[in-house]
Amino acid sequence: MDYQALAKKYDTPLYVYDFDQIAQNYNAIKSAFKARKSLIAYAVKANSNLSVLRLLANLGAGADCVSIGEVKRALLAGIPNYKIIFSGVGKRDDEIEEAIQKDILFLNIESEAESERIEEIAAKLGKRARISVRVNPDIDPKTHPYISTGLSANKFGVDIDTAKRIYLRAKNSPHLEPVGIHFHIGSQLTDLEPIKEASAKVAELAKALQKIDIDIKFFDVGGGLGIRYKDEETIEPYDYAQAILSTLSGTDMTIVCEPGRFIVGNAGVFLTRVLYEKRNKDKRFIIVDGAMNDLLRPSLYNAYHEIEIAGKSGDESKADVVGPVCESGDFFAKERLLPPTEPGDIVVVKSAGAYGFVMSSNYNTRPRPAEVAVERGEDRLIRERESFEYIIEKEVRFLV
Numbered sequence: 001m002d003y004q005a006l007a008k009k010y011d012t013p014l015y016v017y018d019f020d021q022i023a024q025n026y027n028a029i030k031s032a033f034k035a036r037k038s039l040i041a042y043a044v045k046a047n048s049n050l051s052v053l054r055l056l057a058n059l060g061a062g063a064d065c066v067s068i069g070e071v072k073r074a075l076l077a078g079i080p081n082y083k084i085i086f087s088g089v090g091k092r093d094d095e096i097e098e099a100i101q102k103d104i105l106f107l108n109i110e111s112e113a114e115s116e117r118i119e120e121i122a123a124k125l126g127k128r129a130r131i132s133v134r135v136n137p138d139i140d141p142k143t144h145p146y147i148s149t150g151l152s153a154n155k156f157g158v159d160i161d162t163a164k165r166i167y168l169r170a171k172n173s174p175h176l177e178p179v180g181i182h183f184h185i186g187s188q189l190t191d192l193e194p195i196k197e198a199s200a201k202v203a204e205l206a207k208a209l210q211k212i213d214i215d216i217k218f219f220d221v222g223g224g225l226g227i228r229y230k231d232e233e234t235i236e237p238y239d240y241a242q243a244i245l246s247t248l249s250g251t252d253m254t255i256v257c258e259p260g261r262f263i264v265g266n267a268g269v270f271l272t273r274v275l276y277e278k279r280n281k282d283k284r285f286i287i288v289d290g291a292m293n294d295l296l297r298p299s300l301y302n303a304y305h306e307i308e309i310a311g312k313s314g315d316e317s318k319a320d321v322v323g324p325v326c327e328s329g330d331f332f333a334k335e336r337l338l339p340p341t342e343p344g345d346i347v348v349v350k351s352a353g354a355y356g357f358v359m360s361s362n363y364n365t366r367p368r369p370a371e372v373a374v375e376r377g378e379d380r381l382i383r384e385r386e387s388f389e390y391i392i393e394k395e396v397r398f399l400v
């Protein structure tokens with residue numbers, strides 16, 4: 001891909017997504033589960049651009065959403081309601097009501113209190129809400145603590161005994177229909193064993209529920225499949241699917257899988273331009289026009305992203321790549337071996353397709369970057385760069 005040409009055409013900072021790669025990643029997961037009925041419900045939060053969702057809708061994907069806004073995005077992009085799941089530890093009443101009205105596939109419940117609230121709202125609407133319970137299997141996924149969710153110390157899901165109580169109550173309620181069971185132990189998983197353990201634990205519960213006539217149709221294994229940012233050993237989709245399927249013999253539940261990062265992470269780059277280089281004593285800084293407000297992962301998780309200077313190589317020395325925001329946490333890389341740069345050079349920050357643009361903000365009154373898709377060799381704008389006027393629109397009319 002000609003990053004210099006794209007930067008010239010659309011300006012920087014810029015997100016560029018390879019739509020062919022996204023399609024390939026989706027197909028890899030879908031075919032890994034081909035031994036069984038499956039729904040790949042893309043985790044919208046990883047990259048919620050409508051054109052990304054439209055691409056996945058056309059491939060047959062469903063959507064895993066964590067707000068009613070994401071549900072509406074998925075619908076707008078053409079993902080049918082019967083392929084949409086609403087997850088998340090805290091849902092507002094109006095969100096629950098709208099999700100039930102839109103007749104989505106199911107809501108993932110994360111507490112007893114939430115189950116009662118959903119029951120009340122469904123009763124008020126005269127409906128029966130399809131639900132699934134997120135079980136916290138209390139297994140260490142061995143990933144970054146901020147993205148680890150499957151331990152009882154985390155706020156996510158309920159323990160197995162609580163899950164049983166919720167299912168029994170739902171079974172006897174005219175307003176709840178338990179159809180699924182769910183777990184999601186964390187993100188950027190690179191170790192297969194915890195996934196297999198979690199799947200086995202939750203499968204055992206699903207089988208026990210089926211024995212008492214609770215008709216669990218969907219076995220929702222969450223997302224979390226890791227990608228290679230640097231030199232991580234990642235899990236192959238086939239091995240991932242086999243590990244899960246091996247825990248499900250004797251059942252005919254439909255697999256629901258909610259990958260986010262795996263689908264889009266390595267299909268996106270963030271392009272930013274060198275403003276100048278600067279030295280403080282022995283320390284070399286490359287100052288660029290992108291910042292933590294555009295791509296937060298390095299600041300938030302100390303995440304590693306490969307960096308390349310487009311068209312440059314050789315004579316490398318260590319440098320910090322930093323943005324203009326007034327925070328020392330505003331960096332893309334630290335002590336990275338990079339060739340000498342000149343103003344105008346394009347810095348390619350790789351693996352920026354997931355949790356990139358979606359976490360961006362207007363901090364420092366910086367307009368959010370544009371987003372571009374490249375599909376079969378053609379590039380096109382899929383989100384316009386924000387303007388100053390757009391940023392202040394919601395406040396300027398209150399100026400007195």
Ligand SMILES: *Cc1c(COP(=O)(O)O)cnc(C)c1O
Pocket residue numbers: 043045046064087088184186187188222223224225258259260261262354
């Ligand atoms: C975040 C999340 C996902 C997606 O996680 P990835 O690591 O991006 O695959 C899937 N399911 C749930 C419930 C989530 O919270």
